[in-house]
Amino acid sequence: MSAPPVMRELDITLDRNSPVPLYHQLAQAIEQAISSGVLAPGDRLENELSLTSRLGLSRPTARQAIQELVKKGLLVRKRGVGTQVVRSQFRRDERLSSLNEDLAQAGRRPATRLLEMSVGDLDGDVREAIDAAEVTEREFTRIRRLRLADDVPLAILTNYLPAHLALDEADLQRRGLYACLRALGINLKIAHQRISARLMTEEEAELLDVETPAACLTVDRIAYDDVGQFVEFGRHVYHAAHYSIQSSLVV
Amino acid sequence: MSAPPVMRELDITLDRNSPVPLYHQLAQAIEQAISSGVLAPGDRLENELSLTSRLGLSRPTARQAIQELVKKGLLVRKRGVGTQVVRSQFRRDERLSSLNEDLAQAGRRPATRLLEMSVGDLDGDVREAIDAAEVTEREFTRIRRLRLADDVPLAILTNYLPAHLALDEADLQRRGLYACLRALGINLKIAHQRISARLMTEEEAELLDVETPAACLTVDRIAYDDVGQFVEFGRHVYHAAHYSIQSSLVV
Known part of the structure; x- marks a missing residue:
């Protein structure tokens, strides 16, 4: 079996004064990283715990962002691996x-x-x-x-x-x-x-x-x-x- | 070490009565200077500030023109040097x-x-x-x-x-x-x-x-x-x- 794929720490800036909910800002930042190729298909996403502590977010906020992208078919949660960018190239x-x-x-x-x-x-x-x-x-x-x-x-x-x-x-x-x-x-x-x-x-x-x-x-x-x-x-x-x-x- | 690249003042005429946006007129003038050889590969482009004051343009207008040509792969922004005409690939x-x-x-x-x-x-x-x-x-x-x-x-x-x-x-x-x-x-x-x-x-x-x-x-x-x-x-x-x-x- 292959080892877990790369986990990248994305460069994410959240605007706490924006009317856009934080979970959606986070989702957009991750989506942008995927569409721009900074996160490649198969890449592992930084886990919820790391995201939350690094960005000062609550756990449900991070979860909601990831969930949004899973729904959009951009991320896939893989057992024992974590969240990965779907392979679609x-x-x-x-x-x-x-x-x-x-x-x-x-x-x-x-x-x-x-x-x-x-x-x-x-x-x-x-x-x-x-x-x-x-x-x-x-x-x-x-x-x-x-x-x-x-x-x-x-x-x-x-x-x-x-x-x-x-x-x-x-x-x-x-x-x-x-x-x-x-x-x-x-x-x-x-x-x-x-x-x-x-x-x-x-x-x-x-x-x-x-x-x-x-x-x-x-x-x-x-x-x-x-x-x-x-x-x-x-x-x-x-x-x-x-x-x-x-x-x-x-x- | 190579000599600093030339910075040329292009002869640019803008038509303020034209329906073509000014940024696009400027981009076209620079593109024309490149394709005609007035600006050679490696040449440095006049900087934004000089372009704006000389042509009576706003800073965003000049920036948008340059950005358009960077995206088209005709200009490249080099750290600490400024904007240059790309050298042949x-x-x-x-x-x-x-x-x-x-x-x-x-x-x-x-x-x-x-x-x-x-x-x-x-x-x-x-x-x-x-x-x-x-x-x-x-x-x-x-x-x-x-x-x-x-x-x-x-x-x-x-x-x-x-x-x-x-x-x-x-x-x-x-x-x-x-x-x-x-x-x-x-x-x-x-x-x-x-x-x-x-x-x-x-x-x-x-x-x-x-x-x-x-x-x-x-x-x-x-x-x-x-x-x-x-x-x-x-x-x-x-x-x-x-x-x-x-x-x-x-x-």
Whole structure:
């Protein structure tokens, strides 16, 4: 059996002059630590006794805060271990695949909200990335979608595709982009991608239903079809608390 | 030591009759200066006070503009220096390689500060990850290092290795872990890794010389040698403004 997971002492400040009840302030602070990733899935929460003595709270207050988060499905009380952050990260294998299909395959229920679809100029740094790839296309359709898994917002997907492709709005709400492309006879063959991270903007945090500050994982990807033709440039933002990329490396 | 970075007074014109909020106009002007090269990577931005008095803006307006660009990953707040244009990210190929050697190969000057080296119990979630990999080892050496590139802190590397390995402290400051392992006759063959992101803790931000909130890219990696023996579990935290992982994916 595995040993008990880490117990972190959170940096919590309570405002005793606030009209917000202390238990709710505490719950919010713990929730913020989870959504921002300071507390990771599987991490053990500091126990009630420690919380109460450290923060000068009554036992029922601490219990009520924890209970609130257990109810929200963020914490789970495990026998003999204590309270743990639920493990909910979607671990996605790193390959040239569709998030929609990967979610479905993992037993999660994917959904898409089309935020924007327009033909227009490229932002400077997207232009740069596309130019660097020696794409000759001049006009692009910009598609921005919110992808959810089991009703929880997971990612904001922004894609730039040649404007001549006949993509359908309704179709893009119903299935993934790669499935839409396949229906147009386009099969992706190779992609080059770059993974990094940054803080979410306020707008992104709102879409992803998280309090700022929050971290996101970013993936830029340029993809080509089986005859070497440029198909799309994607700039994706993933809710880092809910998403990770896994891969195997061999020398 | 590197010279203090330049502070440029940008030529900025704001339109007070525009429906575009002033903070956003300012952010766009700075972004334009970056993308056009007027502000180069590493350049220091004029400080808030100077911006506000020169442009007749309120302090919160200037702050909001800068914050927007920090979130977009274009500016970085450096402790004791001020706000700087981010230097181009170190783009590292995703493979089972040594960060030290990858940096050197890219013409960057790597350096290591050994923060900790001790034999002891594993943190709960590390224990879990190692148990999940069915590692039979019971005692581990924990090594924590700060890795710099051209004197700029880039990553905090924490590794767990079988305690019986005769690793040398001086050696670990001089070269990368994988080179130290090779000297012990250990050759890495395969690794499984997981990439995600989160907010830096205060301690991490201090080590990585950045103001909080800041995002980090995280990589957990478990590696085996050419006879299938467990070699190390690594939990690495990268300064996201300075680091990205690139790879190619083929169907």
